[in-house]
Amino acid sequence: MQLALLTGFVMAALVPLLHRWIGARTALLLAALPAAIFIWLMTQWSALAAGEVLVLEQAWVPALDVNLTFRVDGLAWLFAMLISGIGVLVLVYTAGYLRGHVDLPRFLVVFIAFMMSMLGLVLADNLVTLFVFWELTSITSYLLIGFRHTDPLARQSALQSLMVTAGGGLALLAGFVLLAQAGDSWSLAELATRGEAIRDHALYLPLLVGVLIGAFTKSAQFPFHFWLPNAMVAPTPVSAYLHSATMVKAGIYLMARLHPALGGSATWTLVLGLVGGMTMLVGAVMALRQTNLKLMLAYSTVMALGTMTLLLGVGTRAAVAACLVFLLAHALYKGALFLVAGILDVMTGTLDITTMGGLRRVLPWTAPTAAVAALSLAGLPPMLGFVAKEALFDALLEIGPWGWVALVAATTAAGLTLAVAAIVAIRPFFGPLRDTPRRPRGTPPALLVGPALLAALSLLTGVAPGLFDELVTITLAGLGMPGERVHLVPWHGFGGPLALSFAGLVLGLLVFRAxxxxxxxxxxxxxxxxxxxxxxxxxxxxxxxxxxxxxxxxxxxNGHIRTYLVTTLLAWLALVGHALVVRHGALSWPVSAWQAHEVMVAGLMAAGAMTACVMRSRLAAVAALGSMGFSIALTFVLFSAPDLAITQLLVETLTVVLLALVLFRLPHFTVLSSPLERLRDLGVAVLVGGLITTLMLAVLGSERLPRISDYMVANGQPLGHGHNLVNVILVDFRALDTLGEVIVLALAASGVYAMLCFRAEEAGHG
Amino acid sequence: MEAVLAVIIGILFAAAIYMLLRRSIVKLVIGLMLLSNAANLLVFVTAGLERAAPPLVPRGLSAPATPVADPLPQALVLTAIVISFGVLSFAVVLVRRAWELVRTDDLDHMQDTDR
Incomplete structure (x- = not known):
């Protein structure tokens, strides 16, 4: 399986090449990849049904406890089936939808990469791996929304969705790290068994907040829902696949997956219930405000996502079962409806639902497809949408007084959604034929296969929802809720749920008429x-x-080197000074003998440095610097460093010559800064100097550690065959350093030479 | 003597920082020189001072008979002296070149040339 995913990413990279060879058929060929995964998943079903969980282990970064382990249990299987199955249909659809588009290869690259990331996300057993795939889906979604990158609106919407989902991703990462600490594991399977310990942990609240912000942003929950309708600027296959059937459900997946670990607390129920309920109502109401078909569908997706969150918040076995059925039903009908919207867009050149009408006569296959899918969206029998809605009402009826509040909200939302479904199914297709920007012609089969198949599945599974009994039961068991076999039926009989459905139907029809x-x-x-x-x-x-x-x-x-320097120095002063005071404590003044002539040389050094600072004359400054340099050389002589003294003398002489040659071609020193600025600089300088002295005293007063030089002193002659130990170190023990030094000098010399030659050349031309 | 030199090195650093904060680019170069000298001395002094005991091995012996000054910091400082000379000569020529082009040694005015 890991291999299949990697193949997918590799194939994504090869798409442009492939496209050059076989052109537009690339999309059809690529559809073989999800098809193969789909078939492979089918073959795993019997094992899954027998209660096995398929674990594919693969180490990735063992040192960090990160692995590529995939676990195929009920929930993962369900999602992977949706991703690969709908993926095949959408790819076939894309072959027709974007035929001849210059950027088709780019689209396919990102699309396949997204598909693989999404599969990785639902199959991963490791928090870090899951997070990596999670972020990959955000990025690929960004690229797909911005597919028509010449349109400023597309760029803006893409950026907005990235900001929201990637921002949520950061919160999610923090939540995951805390979760791994609280549960003492990075494995989802292990975390699922430690629910109680995690819920009682002190970090429970912060980690819950982090994880939920991640899930809410991804699944477009209120108040983060706004990016999803804006994402509708993407090409329709993207809207159908990412922004309704798969990616936006990643948040739902995560919440379902972590339900055993995090769910069941009062906070969980309250937050998910409130946010889910709010999202559900906002989505349903906002959908009715639109005239753009895709926007309407997008808001109804928001509503559906809210419903699923609400059900996960309720968290009883019946509620989670209802959530799973709802998820399936939604993926089928919403995928179909978006693809229908794409057909209408291509055929008529508009998405404004109020300008379409009578299209059933020119689009004889699209109209029934839309009608069947819309019936499921409306939640009417005999569709899977009906089964899901009845299950939803059933689950909410079970749970006491708060359930009633949720029921009122859910019934209202269901009624409004029914109105949306009626508008979508009836307005474009019935009534007199109206003029549209483009004259509709026969629909190519590549465009029709996907939506028709999805709509047919909605109907088939609505008539025989028992097909899912086993799957739902297994998934529930995987989420820590084993029990008797769930029994889904196409017709629930008369009772509470049906009455609520009827109330919704009446409300919906009233809204539709008005x-x-x-x-x-x-x-x-x-x-x-x-x-x-x-x-x-x-x-x-x-x-x-x-x-x-x-x-x-x-x-x-601000571009002033002074500011950078002062900021750096003050930060250094504060940090080092703090550490010195806190860690080191009292300083001991190192006691050592000194002699009068040594102190005089040292004093000369300091005097030279200070004179160089205050001199107005350049010559005097250079002379002062020279006197300082020669005093340093003298200090080297006094303290047993003859090699250093020789080098210092040579360099000092050269420096003075160089400065004398160059500086006198420059302007005279002038006073450029105000007295206040000079005082400030002096303050900083004195503080830095003081801290350096203190640091040195601290170091000198501290204990001597064993030194490397002892080895060098002992082995200089036997190994290096030299009598001057400094020389031996330079050319033998640390010869590479010396080589580096030579290179630096050569570079500086060539730089100097280049600058001087450049000038000569310029003068020559001038 | 180390303590006395620690104070002196502090003064050198202070002078170097003061010069680095000037607006004149020539003074900045002087600050650079002061800074490299101060840093060299710091390494040299912190390693400990020895009088009249250069790190030499007498003829016929494989190691010094009496304790000698630490040769490693001396080697490091020697490298540093030479490199800072290279850097200084580069900086000086650069300043000279900048003066020819922009006719100012005020850093605040030089900044205007980017815009």
């Missing part, structure tokens, strides 16, 4: 809320961050 007037009301009425909504907050936050960055760049990176 939609045109209602929409105007919603557009005007909600405008103040939307104008102060989370999207505006988010962009304001982004803008403020940019301002802050600009401000701090202006202050810290």
């Amino acid at each position: 939609w045109d007037r209602l929409r105007d009301g919603l557009v005007v009425g909600l405008e103040p809320l939307v104008a102060r909504g989370p999207e505006v907050w988010h962009s304001a936050m982004g803008w403020r961050t940019l301002q802050l960055a600009a401000w701090q760049t202006r202050v810290l990176q």
Whole structure:
């Protein structure tokens, strides 16, 4: 399996080459990859049904406890099937949708890479691996949303989605690290068995916040939902695949996966219930405000994601089962509807639902496909959407008073969604045929296969939902909720859920009839809320961050070397000074004998340095520097370093000559800074000098450690065959250093030579 | 004597920093010279001072008979002296070249040439 994923990434890289050979058929050929994975997963079913969990181990970075271990249990199998199955259909669809598009290879590269990342995400058993794939899906999603990169809106939406999901990713990473600490493992399977310890851990709240922010941003939960409708600028296959069937469900997957480890606490229920319920209602209401078909569908996806979060928050066995069925139903019908929207877009040249009508006569195959999928979206029998909705009501009816609040919200949302479904299925296809920017012609089969198959599956599984009994039961067992076999039926019989469904139906039909007037009301009425909504907050936050960055760049990176130097020095003073005071404590003054002539030489040194600073005359400054240099050479003589003294004397002589030659061609010293500035600089300089002295005293007063030089002194003659130990070190023990030194000198010399020659040449031309 | 030299080295560092903070680029070069000398001395003094005991091995012996000054910091400082001379000569020619081109030695005015 790991090999299959790697093959996928390699294939993604090879797409441009492939495209050169076989052209537009590349997409069809690439569809073989998810098809193979799909078939492989099918063959694993019997083992899975027998209660086995397939574990594929593979070390990656063993030192950090990071591995590429894949675990195929019920939940992972379900998601992997959706990803690979819908992936095949969408790739076939893409072959028709983007036929002849110049950037088709680029699209396919990113698309395949996304598919593999998503598979990795749901199969990974390691938190770090999961996170890596998680971020990969964010990045590929960014690239796909921005596919039409010449459109500024596409770029902006892509960036926004990246900011939201990658920002959430950071929170997720923090949450994962804390989770691994609290659960003492990086393995999801092991964490699932340590739920109680994690929930009682002191870090539970912060880690929950981190993980949930990650999941909420990815799954477009309120208040992070706004990026999802904006992401609809992406090509339709992307909307269908990433932003409805797979990627946005990564957050749901994560919450379901961590449910055994994190779920069940009051906080979990409260947060997921509130956020999920809110998202559900916001999505349903906002969907009715739109006239753009894709935006409508996007908001209804938001609603569906909210419902799933709510169900995971409730967290009973029935609720999680309902969540799984809802997930399946949603993936099937929403994939189909988005692909239908893409067909309408290609055929009519518009997505505005109010300008379409009567298309059933020119698009005889698309209309029934849309109708069947919309029936499932509406939650009407005999579709899988109905089974899912009944399961949802059933689960909510089970749980006491709070369930009633949730039920009212869910019924309202279901009613509004039914209205959306009716609008989507009826408005474009019925009534008189209306003129559209493009004249619709027959639909190519490549475009129709995908949506028709998905719609047919919605119907088939709606009639026989028992197909999923086993899968749901196994998945629940994998999530720590074993029990009797779940039994899904196409018709629930009369009772509470059916009554609620009926209430939703009535509400939906009323809304559908009054939609045109209602929409105007919603557009005007909600405008103040939307104008102060989370999207505006988010962009304001982004803008403020940019301002802050600009401000701090202006202050810290102002281009004056003085500022950099002072900042660095003050930071150094504070840190080192602090460490010296805290760690070292009292200083001991090293006692050692001194002689009058030595102190005189040292005094000359200091006097030379200070004179060089204050002299107005350049000659005097150079002379003072020279006197300092020669005093240093004298110090070397006094303290047994003849080689150093010779070198210092030579270099000092050359330096004075050089300065004398060059400096006198430069302008005279002038006073450039104000007295206050000079005082400030003097203060910094004195502080630094003082700290250096203190540091030296601390070092001199401390214990001597065993020295490397003892080895060099003992072995200089026997190994290096020299009598001058300094020389032996330079040319033997540390010969590479000396080589480096020679290279530096050569570089400096060639630099100097180049600069001088350049001048001569210029003068020659001048 | 180490303590006395520690104070002197502190003064050298202070002078170097003061010069590095000047606006005139020539003074900056002087600051660079002071800084490299101060750093060399720091390494030399911190290793400990010995009087009249250069790190030489007398003829016929394989190691010095009496304790000698530490040769390793001397070797390091020797390298440093030579390299700082290389850097200095490069800097000086660079300053000279900059003066020819922009006709100022004020760093604040030189900055304007980027814009």
